[in-house]
Amino acid sequence: xxxxxxxxxxxxxxxxxxxxxxxxxxxxxxxxxxxxxxxxxxxxxxxxxxxxxxxxxxxxxxxxxxxxxxxxxxxxxxxxxxxxxxxxxxxxxxxxxxxxxxxxxxxxxxxxxxxxxxxxxxxxxxxxxxxxxxxxxxxxxxxxxxxxxxxxxxxxxxxxxxxxxxxxxxxxxxxxxxxxxxxxxxxxxxxxxxxxxxxxxxxxxxxxxxxxxxxxxxxxxxxxxxxxxxxxxxxxxxxxxxxxxxxxxxxxxxxxxxxxxxxxxxxxxxxxxxxxxxxxxxxxxxxxxxxxxxxxxxxxxxxxxxxxxxxxxxxxxxxxxxxxxxxxxxxxxxxxxxxxxxxxxx
Amino acid sequence: xxxxxxxxxxxxxxxxxxxxxxxxxxxxxxxxxxxxxxxxxxxxxxxxxxxxxxxxxxxxxxxxxxxxxxxxxxxxxxxxxxxxxxxxxxxxxxxxxxxxxxxxxxxxxxxxxxxxxxxxxxxxxxxxxxxxxxxxxxxxxxxxxxxxxxxxxxxxxxxxxxxxxxxxxxxxxxxxxxxxxxxxxxxxxxxxxxxxxxxxxxxxxxxxxxxxxxxxxxxxxxxxxxxxxxxxxxxxxxxxxxxxxxxxxxxxxxxxxxxxxxxxxxxxxxxxxxxxxxxxxxxxxxxxxxxxxxxxxxxxxxxxxxxxxxxxxxxxxxxxxxxxxxxxxxxxxxxxxxxxxxxxxx
DNA sequence: CGAAATTATGAAAGCGCATCCAAGAATCAG
DNA sequence: CTGATTCTTGGATGCGCTTTCATAATTTCG
Numbered sequence: 001x002x003x004x005x006x007x008x009x010x011x012x013x014x015x016x017x018x019x020x021x022x023x024x025x026x027x028x029x030x031x032x033x034x035x036x037x038x039x040x041x042x043x044x045x046x047x048x049x050x051x052x053x054x055x056x057x058x059x060x061x062x063x064x065x066x067x068x069x070x071x072x073x074x075x076x077x078x079x080x081x082x083x084x085x086x087x088x089x090x091x092x093x094x095x096x097x098x099x100x101x102x103x104x105x106x107x108x109x110x111x112x113x114x115x116x117x118x119x120x121x122x123x124x125x126x127x128x129x130x131x132x133x134x135x136x137x138x139x140x141x142x143x144x145x146x147x148x149x150x151x152x153x154x155x156x157x158x159x160x161x162x163x164x165x166x167x168x169x170x171x172x173x174x175x176x177x178x179x180x181x182x183x184x185x186x187x188x189x190x191x192x193x194x195x196x197x198x199x200x201x202x203x204x205x206x207x208x209x210x211x212x213x214x215x216x217x218x219x220x221x222x223x224x225x226x227x228x229x230x231x232x233x234x235x236x237x238x239x240x241x242x243x244x245x246x247x248x249x250x251x252x253x254x255x256x257x258x259x260x261x262x263x264x265x266x267x268x269x270x271x272x273x274x275x276x277x278x279x280x281x282x283x284x285x286x287x288x289x290x291x292x293x294x295x296x297x298x299x300x301x302x303x304x305x306x307x308x309x310x311x312x313x314x315x316x317x318x319x320x321x322x323x324x325x326x327x328x329x330x331x332x333x334x335x336x337x338x339x340x341x342x343x344x345x346x
Numbered sequence: 347x348x349x350x351x352x353x354x355x356x357x358x359x360x361x362x363x364x365x366x367x368x369x370x371x372x373x374x375x376x377x378x379x380x381x382x383x384x385x386x387x388x389x390x391x392x393x394x395x396x397x398x399x400x401x402x403x404x405x406x407x408x409x410x411x412x413x414x415x416x417x418x419x420x421x422x423x424x425x426x427x428x429x430x431x432x433x434x435x436x437x438x439x440x441x442x443x444x445x446x447x448x449x450x451x452x453x454x455x456x457x458x459x460x461x462x463x464x465x466x467x468x469x470x471x472x473x474x475x476x477x478x479x480x481x482x483x484x485x486x487x488x489x490x491x492x493x494x495x496x497x498x499x500x501x502x503x504x505x506x507x508x509x510x511x512x513x514x515x516x517x518x519x520x521x522x523x524x525x526x527x528x529x530x531x532x533x534x535x536x537x538x539x540x541x542x543x544x545x546x547x548x549x550x551x552x553x554x555x556x557x558x559x560x561x562x563x564x565x566x567x568x569x570x571x572x573x574x575x576x577x578x579x580x581x582x583x584x585x586x587x588x589x590x591x592x593x594x595x596x597x598x599x600x601x602x603x604x605x606x607x608x609x610x611x612x613x614x615x616x617x618x619x620x621x622x623x624x625x626x627x628x629x630x631x632x633x634x635x636x637x638x639x640x641x642x643x644x645x646x647x648x649x650x651x652x653x654x655x656x657x658x659x660x661x662x663x664x665x666x667x668x669x670x671x672x673x674x675x676x677x678x679x680x681x682x683x684x685x686x687x688x689x690x691x692x
Numbered sequence: 693c694g695a696a697a698t699t700a701t702g703a704a705a706g707c708g709c710a711t712c713c714a715a716g717a718a719t720c721a722g
Numbered sequence: 723c724t725g726a727t728t729c730t731t732g733g734a735t736g737c738g739c740t741t742t743c744a745t746a747a748t749t750t751c752g
Contacts, residue, residue, distance in 0.1 A: 018703080028701090030700075030701085053707090057706080058707085
């Protein structure tokens with residue numbers, strides 16, 4: 001099985017290498033007879049074009065670099081899947097770089113400097129590989145402004161915020177507002193919120209959505225209904241306990257991720273609050289387990305697939321310098337399940 | 347920002363392109379003075395080597411193709427992470443192809459022919475990209491013998507079985523036996539099993555482990571304790587109900603995945619069985635949610651990361667034709683949590 | 693039927709780099 | 723100081739392909 005190239009094909013088919021190239025790529029008209037002859041030899045010799053050589057000459061690799069901060073984090077695979085769908089449709093290849101931040105710098109991603117070196121080295125490798133653009137997938141929707149220099153190659157960030165480059169992120173504020181509206185529609189007025197850490201942009205945006213709803217729907221604004229968690233299960237548990245021991249506990253709580261909502265469920269059970277009868281709960285993220293809990297949690301589904309797909313769409317626009325499409329911000333969608341009911345009559 | 351190559355460097359540093367190449371790769375001694383001069387120009391011109399050209403000439407791409415049947419399935423990201431760890435350590439790159447079987451052929455992967463074309467096209471693309479080897483990640487640990495022809499390039503399968511090529515899979519039988527041993531050690535004798543579909547190799551292997559334990563520990567063998575589920579939550583629910591309505595219900599049940607175990611929990615709650623007091627449960631897979639349930643499920647953790655890492659290790663051995671290492675079969679590890687207790691005195 | 697228009701093919705250059713072959717510069721032994 | 727030895731550098735080739743420029747084959751049509 002010796003290496004067979006365009007040259008061998010040409011020789012055996014009695015044509016020039018140019019002709020072989022033309023039939024291979026359909027770049028130029030070739031007489032049907034000649035074409036057939038070449039094709040036959042290609043078949044016989046089981047020829048497979050060498051994309052490396054092709055790329056060197058044509059200066060196109062049809063390859064996109066994808067940098068994921070950590071593929072093991074729940075949101076990432078679905079985003080990658082969206083990227084893949086686009087790639088399949090457009091005959092693009094994906095080189096995946098997994099920064100493995102989780103393992104390398106732990107869970108504190110707030111200090112961008114701590115992992116910039118990994119990101120930069122990843123970008124550098126990708127540029128050497130001649131990718132035509134880069135998609136950067138964060139694991140927390142936080143601010144990564146000025147993270148890496150791509151030396152002119154287009155880059156699109158997703159699942160994180162940046163103001164120097166393009167970034168695709170769902171509408172956090174809207175999602176939060178929508179959840180509130182859903183609760184209000186069912187008659188709730190005393191609605192608490194368990195937020196994530198406030199150093200995170202989406203926490204602030206989601207809080208904005210909450211506050212906007214409070215104002216717009218003229219809900220009672222009770223500072224004690226506002227709790228700041230740390231995204232972890234224990235803080236959900238702890239803060240829910242605080243909420244439920246209030247003289248006038250809320251009838252519903254908006255929890256900024258499903259993990260904390262698990263804590264909420266536990267706390268409610270311990271305090272003798274039945275969900276949703278005594279307390280309605282809306283989560284965020286639509287984690288798989290939210291459907292396995294008892295009750296099944298009503299939660300905000302994130303448009304992850306769309307974010308991946310859309311990132312690629314924008315990116316290829318940048319690459320080909322075609323008309324920059326109007327970016328439509330992907331929207332979250334509330335998944336109705338069992339953790340919300342109207343408030344009890346008092 | 348015009349393209350700068352080795353040639354421009356050479357010109358500006360007053361050396362030949364050969365010399366530049368030598369300092370770049372350290373392939374040959376270069377006088378420190380010359381070296382420094384070249385390095386300085388490289389710095390100044392912000393030169394970045396072109397891996398495409400490099401690969402064409404050197405005939406090495408340092409690139410491994412990874413084919414995942416579906417990246418959104420729970421086991422895959424962790425395997426990829428293991429692959430990445432190895433790749434990082436050995437300066438290898440990963441081209442990821444996501445077959446997206448989930449979306450393209452639904453959940454029935456038993457008919458290999460249904461998706462062979464996708465696999466073959468993926469392999470073909472990867473070979474054109476001149477990958478040095480391929481890792482194939484299944485989503486069900488099933489038999490994929492003879493799936494694709496790689497035309498001589500090494501391929502390693504993981505999370506699936508094949509007997510024509512190398513495949514890395516954890517020891518299913520052992521895992522099942524270990525779980526049984528754990529239960530027996532705590533005093534259980536009447537142990538039921540809820541298996542997955544029997545068309546799957548691991549189901550059979552795990553059943554073997556169960557049966558081996560029954561024999562070895564001289565447990566009562568009750569055919570009614572053997573239930574065949576379909577991996578889904580409902581079947582776990584249904585079969586547990588059947589188990590619990592037996593005249594002499596089991597004191598423990600080994601459930602072949604955590605999803606079905608969720609059904610077990612629900613059924614037990616409905617039947618007034620308290621877990622673990624009235625029924626001990628051991629799951630499989632260590633899904634994230636198994637730690638969020640009430641009680642937290644004791645489950646078999648799969649060595650996914652190790653499988654990825656190990657696959658790469660074996661694969662690079664194949665590529666470099668070094669001594670083929672003795673394959674050590676990765677082992678599952680029981681995660682003790684709250685769903686197992688000694689049986690009640692009767 | 694023959695010249696012009698059209699279509700099909702080839703020869704060769706070169707993408708950016710690694711590396712072989714040879715030669716020049718520096719160093720050393722005596 | 724000279725020839726032998728070692729260290730350092732360059733010229734040139736080619737990896738497998740695309741593409742330009744030029745030429746040959748075929749068709750069109752007056």
